[in-house]
Amino acid sequence: MTLAALLLGALVAVAAVLIVARPFLREPETKDDRLLPRGELEDRRLALAEERDRALAALKELEFDHRTGKVSDDDYRAALGPLRRAAADALRALEPRAQSGRERVAFPERQ
Amino acid sequence: MPELGRAALVVTLGLVLYAVLAGGWAAARGRRRLALSARNALVAAFCSTLVASLVLWAALWRHDFSFTYVSDHTSRKLPLGYSLAAFWGGQEGSLLLWLLILTGYCALAVWLTGRSARGLVPWVVPVLGLVASFFAFMLVVVSSPFATQLAPADGAGMTPSLQNPYMLAHPPLLYLGYVGLTIPFAFGMGALLSRQTDERWIVATRRWTLSAWAFLGVGQLLGAHWAYTEIGWGGYYAWDPVENAALMPWLAATAFLHSVMIQEKRGMLKVWNMILVALAFCLSIFGTFLTRSGVVNSIHSFSQSPLGSWFLGFIVFIVVATALLIWVRLPLLHARTKLESLASREATFLYNNLLLVAFCLTILWGVMWPILTEAVRGTPSTVSKPYYNFFLHSFGLPLLLLMGIGPLVAWRRASLRALGRTFLVPFGVALAVGVALLAAGAGSSLPGLLAYTFSAFVAASIALEFTRGTRARRSLADESWPGAFASLIARNRRRYGGYVVHAAVLMLAIGVAGSSAYQTVREQKLMPGQSMTIDGRTLTYRGVQQRQASNAQEFRAVVDVSIGGGHVTTLYPGKNVYPVEQQTSNEVSIYHDWRNGGDLFTIADQIDKSGAVYFKVLVKPLVNLIWLAGFIFVGGSLIALWPDAAEQRRLAARYAPEAAVA
Numbered sequence: 191m192t193l194a195a196l197l198l199g200a201l202v203a204v205a206a207v208l209i210v211a212r213p214f215l216r217e218p219e220t221k222d223d224r225l226l227p228r229g230e231l232e233d234r235r236l237a238l239a240e241e242r243d244r245a246l247a248a249l250k251e252l253e254f255d256h257r258t259g260k261v262s263d264d265d266y267r268a269a270l271g272p273l274r275r276a277a278a279d280a281l282r283a284l285e286p287r288a289q290s291g292r293e294r295v296a297f298p299e300r301q
Numbered sequence: 302m303p304e305l306g307r308a309a310l311v312v313t314l315g316l317v318l319y320a321v322l323a324g325g326w327a328a329a330r331g332r333r334r335l336a337l338s339a340r341n342a343l344v345a346a347f348c349s350t351l352v353a354s355l356v357l358w359a360a361l362w363r364h365d366f367s368f369t370y371v372s373d374h375t376s377r378k379l380p381l382g383y384s385l386a387a388f389w390g391g392q393e394g395s396l397l398l399w400l401l402i403l404t405g406y407c408a409l410a411v412w413l414t415g416r417s418a419r420g421l422v423p424w425v426v427p428v429l430g431l432v433a434s435f436f437a438f439m440l441v442v443v444s445s446p447f448a449t450q451l452a453p454a455d456g457a458g459m460t461p462s463l464q465n466p467y468m469l470a471h472p473p474l475l476y477l478g479y480v481g482l483t484i485p486f487a488f489g490m491g492a493l494l495s496r497q498t499d500e501r502w503i504v505a506t507r508r509w510t511l512s513a514w515a516f517l518g519v520g521q522l523l524g525a526h527w528a529y530t531e532i533g534w535g536g537y538y539a540w541d542p543v544e545n546a547a548l549m550p551w552l553a554a555t556a557f558l559h560s561v562m563i564q565e566k567r568g569m570l571k572v573w574n575m576i577l578v579a580l581a582f583c584l585s586i587f588g589t590f591l592t593r594s595g596v597v598n599s600i601h602s603f604s605q606s607p608l609g610s611w612f613l614g615f616i617v618f619i620v621v622a623t624a625l626l627i628w629v630r631l632p633l634l635h636a637r638t639k640l641e642s643l644a645s646r647e648a649t650f651l652y653n654n655l656l657l658v659a660f661c662l663t664i665l666w667g668v669m670w671p672i673l674t675e676a677v678r679g680t681p682s683t684v685s686k687p688y689y690n691f692f693l694h695s696f697g698l699p700l701l702l703l704m705g706i707g708p709l710v711a712w713r714r715a716s717l718r719a720l721g722r723t724f725l726v727p728f729g730v731a732l733a734v735g736v737a738l739l740a741a742g743a744g745s746s747l748p749g750l751l752a753y754t755f756s757a758f759v760a761a762s763i764a765l766e767f768t769r770g771t772r773a774r775r776s777l778a779d780e781s782w783p784g785a786f787a788s789l790i791a792r793n794r795r796r797y798g799g800y801v802v803h804a805a806v807l808m809l810a811i812g813v814a815g816s817s818a819y820q821t822v823r824e825q826k827l828m829p830g831q832s833m834t835i836d837g838r839t840l841t842y843r844g845v846q847q848r849q850a851s852n853a854q855e856f857r858a859v860v861d862v863s864i865g866g867g868h869v870t871t872l873y874p875g876k877n878v879y880p881v882e883q884q885t886s887n888e889v890s891i892y893h894d895w896r897n898g899g900d901l902f903t904i905a906d907q908i909d910k911s912g913a914v915y916f917k918v919l920v921k922p923l924v925n926l927i928w929l930a931g932f933i934f935v936g937g938s939l940i941a942l943w944p945d946a947a948e949q950r951r952l953a954a955r956y957a958p959e960a961a962v963a
Contacts, residue, residue: 192304199308202349206312209345210319213337225331225423236499239955244568251566251712257776258769261711262719269713 235284242280249273303368303447306356309349310397310445313404314437316346320430328423328495336423340411343429346437347404354401357394357446361387367452370394376458376881378852383464389472390463392593392608393446398473399589400436402480407433410484410509417956418488418505425491432483435615444608461879461886464852467527475520475547479585481513482550485557486582489575493626498571498633503561504952508942510561510578514554515938521547522931533887533904535822535919537927540689542668546588549661549668553581556657563647566712571634572627573654579623584661586616591668642714649707653700660696664689694748698755701810704803705759708766726765731758749818752810759807763800770797790940798941805934808926812898815923824906824917836920838901839863845908846873853877855888858905858914862892874905874916898925 208215252269255261261269324339326332357370361384366372374387374394389395407429411422418425440446485506492502524544525537538544557577563570590612627634640648667688671681709723734757735750743750767786774785774792790797825833827842834840843859857875861868872890879886892901899922907915 195302195304196308198302198305199312202305202309202352203312206316206342206345206349209348210316210338210342212341213334217334220334223333225327225333225336226420233497233499236501236955240500240568243951243955244566248566248712254770254773255711257773258766260709260715260719260723260769262716262722265711265714265716265719 238280238284242277242284245273245277245280249277302356302359303449306353306447307441307445309353309356310437310441310447312349313346313353313400314434314441316342316349317404317430317433317437320346321427321434324423324426324430328427336426339426339430340415340422343404343411343426343433344408346433347401347408350397350401350404350437353447354388354397357388357397358385361385364456365452366454366456367449368446369448369450370446372450372453372456374456374459376456376852378881379456379459379464380851382466382469383459386463386468386472387459389476390459390468391446393440393444393448395472395476396436396440396444396593397446398476399480400433400440402473402476403433403436403483406480406484406509410487410506414488414505417952418501419956421488421491421495421497421501421505424495424497425487428487428490428494429483432487435611439608439611443611455881458852458879458881461853461877461882461884462531464879465527465531467523467531471520471523471527474516474523478513478515478517478520479547479550479588481509481516482554482582482585484509484513485578489578490623490626493575493630493633496630496633498630500565501956503564503574504956507561510554510558511938511942514551514558515935515942517547517551517554518934518938519931521551522928522934526928529924530889530891531886533889535889535902535904535917535921537924540667540686542671543588543592545664545668545689546584546591549664550581550584550588552657552661552664553577553584556654556661557581559650559657560654563650567636567647568638569636569640569647570651571636572631575627575634577654577658579619579627580658580661583616583619583623584665586612586619587665590616644710644715644717644720646707646710646712646715649703649710653703653707656696656700656703660692660700663692663696697810698748698751701752701755701759701807704806705755705762708800708803709762723765727758727761730761731755733757743819746814746818749814752814752818756807756811756814759803763804763807766800767797794943794945795941798937798939798943801937801940802934803937805930805937808930808933812923812926812928812930815899816921816927819922821920822917823919824915826913826915828911828913833916833918835901835918837864838869838920840872840903840916840918842914842916845875845912845914850877852881853879856905856908857888857890858908858916860890860903860916862901872901872903874903876905876908893925895925898923898929900924 249270252261252266252273256263256266320339320342323335323342327335327339357368359365360368360371361375362381364371364375364377364384370391370393371387374391375384379387387394389398411426411429414425415422485502488502488506488509492498521544524547528539529537557574560570560577561574564574590609593608593612640651642648667684671683675681705727709720709727711719731754735754738744738750738753743753767789770789771782771786774780774789775782778785778788780788821836823833823835827833829842829844832839832841839862841861841863843861846857846859848855848857855875855877857873860872860874862870862872870892872892874890875888877886877888878884887904887906890903892903894901899920902919902921904917904919905914906917
C-alpha cells in the first residue's frame with residue numbers, strides 16, 4: 191500500500207509540474223513574453239469609460255425615478271443638465287476622431 | 302493511504318508557494334508566461350488538494366481507524382452520512398475543507414476573470430497564493446489530518462450534537478461564505494499592488510462577494526435552525542463568540558456590498574471600500590482563529606490546539622500589510638466627486654455603512670473582551686446577552702428603518718417636497734400599524750413595538766417601489782401588469798433582487814422580535830397523567846417511551862397538546878444516550894403552528910427514574926418567519942446574482958483591449 195501511495199503521490203507531483211510548466215511547454219520560445227502593459231493613455235480611457243457609463247446610468251436612473259414620482263419635476267430639470275453634460279463630455283473625450291488624436295483624451299469637468 | 306494524502310498536501314504547499322513567488326515576480330517584471338504558469342499553479346493546487354481530500358473521505362468511508370483523525374471523530378455505529386461529514390467535524394479535516402474550497406475558488410476566480418480582468422489577475426495570483434500558502438502550511442506542518450496510529454477496534458465517535466442532518470450542510474455553506482471573502486480581498490489588494498484602482502476589481506468580484514455573502518447568510522441561518530432544534534435551550538442565537546465570528550464578516554460584507562454601489566454610481570468611497578473588503582476578510586480569518594485557538598469558551602469551538610498563535614500571526618501580518626498598502630496607494634484612491642446632499646441615496650448608504658460597521662465593531666469588542674481582560678488582569682471577564690441586545694437595539698432598529706428610507710430617496714439630492722410625497726404612504730402605514738399594535742397590547746416591549754412599526758414602514762416602502770416601478774414599466778412598454786413586473790426585475794436585477802433580500806431581512810426582524818420580545822416560558826415537573834397550561838394550550842404528560850436506535854438509546858416523554866379541549870398534536874421531547882461517545886443529548890419536540898407562524902417548543906430537561914419529567918415549554922410567536930426568510934433571502938440573492946447579458950456586453954466593451962483609443 192505504501193509503495194502504491196508513494197507512486198500515486200509522485201504521479202500527482204508530476205501532473206502538477208506539467209500543469210505549471212504548460213505555458214513554457216506550449217511556447218518554448220517567444221518573441222514577446224511581456225504582460226500587456228497598461229499605459230497612462232489606457233488608464234485615462236478606462237477612467238473616461240467608467241465616467242461615461244456612470245453618467246449614462248445616472249441619466250437612466252433619473253429618468254426612471256422621475257417616472258415613478260420619486261424625483262419631482264423641478265429636481266428632475268435641475269439634475270438633468272449636469273448629467274447630460276457629463277455624459278456628453280465623456281463621450282466626446284472617448285471619440286478619437288472628434289478629438290483628432292489620442293493626446294486629447296482628457297477628463298471632463300467635474301459636475 | 303495516508304502517505305498519498307500527505308504527499309498531495311506537500312505538492313499543494315509547493316504549488317501555492319510557487320504561485321506567490323513566481324506570480325509576484327511575473328507581475329512585478331511583466332513576464333507573461335511566468336504569470337500564466339503561476340496561475341496554473343493555483344489550478345493544480347486545487348487538483349492536489351482534491352486528491353488529499355479524497356484520501357480522507359475514503360478513510361472515513363472505510364472506517365480506517367489507522368487514521369487518528371478517523372478514529373477520533375467516527376465510530377463503526379455512526380451512520381455513513383455522518384461518517385463522511387466528519388470530514389469537517391474536527392480541527393484538521395475542517396482545515397482541509399477550508400483549503401479545498403480556497404484552492405477551488407482561486408482556480409475558478411483566476412480562470413473566469415482571466416479575460417475580463419486581464420491586467421489585474423497577475424497581481425491577484427500571488428495574493429491568493431499567499432493566503433492558500435498559510436492554510437497549506439498549517440496542514441502540512443502544524444495540524445495534519447493524515448497522522449496515523451495502530452488501528453483501535455472502534456473509534457471515539459462523533460459528538461452527539463453534531464449528529465444532525467444540518468451537519469451535512471451548515472459547515473460547508475459557512476465555509477463557502479468565509480472562504481469566498483478571500484476573492485474580493487485578493488482582487489482589492491491586486492488592484493492596489495498594480496495601481497489599477499479603477500472599478501475593474503469591483504466588477505470582477507461583484508458576484509464573488511454576493512455569493513460569499515449569501516452563503517454566509519444561509520449558513521448562519523441553518524446554524525441557527527440547527528441550534529434551535531438540536532441544542533435544546535429554546536433559542537437560535539446565543540451571542541456565542543463563534544456565532545458572532547460568523548456574524549461579523551457578514552455584517553462587514555453587507556456594508557461592503559452597499560458601499561461598493563456608491564463607488565460604481567458616484568466614484569466615491571474608494572478607500573472605505575478597500576478597508577471594508579479587508580475588514581470582511583480579516584474577520585473571516587479571525588472567526589476561524591476563535592474557533593480553533595481555544596481562547597474563548599464556546600460549544601462550537603474545537604479543542605485547545607497549537608493553531609491559535611499561527612492564526613494570530615497571520616491576522617497581524619494581513620492587517621499590517623493591508624494598512625500599509627492602502628496608505629501607500631492613498632493618492633490613487635481619492636474620490637473625484639463629493640457627497641452633494643445629506644438627503645440622498647448615497648447618504649443613506651453611508652449611514653447604513655456606519656451603523657453596520659459600528660455594530661460589527663461592538664460585537665468584536667464583546668468577543669475580544671474576555672481575551673483582553675485575561676491578558677491584562679489574569680482572569681477573563683465576559684460580556685453577556687444584555688450587552689449585545691443593547692447594541693442590537695441601538696444599531697439594528699435604525700438599520701431596519703434605513704432599509705425602508707433608502708429606496709425612497711433619489712440619488713445625488715432629494716428635495717423636501719419630493720421626500721414628503723414619497724414618504725407619505727409608508728409613514729401612514731407605519732403609524733397605523735404602530736397604533737394598532739399599541740392598542741393590541743404590544744407596548745409591553747418597546748424594542749418589539751419599534752421593530753414592528755419600522756417593519757411596516759419598510760414593507761410599505763418595498764411594496765411601493767415594486768408598484769411604482771411596474772407602473773412606470775407599463776407606461777413605457779405598454780405591457781401587462783405581470784409582464785411589466787417581470788421585465789422590471791429582469792432589467793435591474795441587482796436593485797430588485799436587493800429589495801427581495803430586504804424583504805427577507807424584514808421577515809427575519811419580525812420573527813426575531815416576535816420570538817424574543819413576546820415569547821412565553823413555563824417550567825414544571827409533571828408525573829404521568831398531569832397537565833400544565835401555557836398561553837391557552839394544555840399539555841398533558843402521558844409517560845416515557847424508550848427505543849434503541851443504531852447509535853443511541855432514545856427516551857421520549859409523550860405529551861398531548863390540546864387547545865380549548867380539542868386535541869391538536871402529540872409531542873415527544875426527550876433525551877438520547879450515546880454509549881460510544883458516553884454523552885447524553887436533549888431532543889426537543891416542536892409543534893409548528895403555520896396559521897400564526899409560531900411554535901410550541903417543548904424540552905424534557907430531566908427524566909427521573911420515577912417517571913417524573915421536568916418540562917420547559919416555550920411559546921414563540923412568529924419564529925417560523927425567520928426560517929421562511931431564508932428561502933426569500935436565497936431567492937433575492939439569486940435574482941441579484943443572475944447574469945445580465947446587456948450589462949455584460951457593456952462591461953466587455955469597456956474593458957476590451959481593442960476598445961483602447963487607436
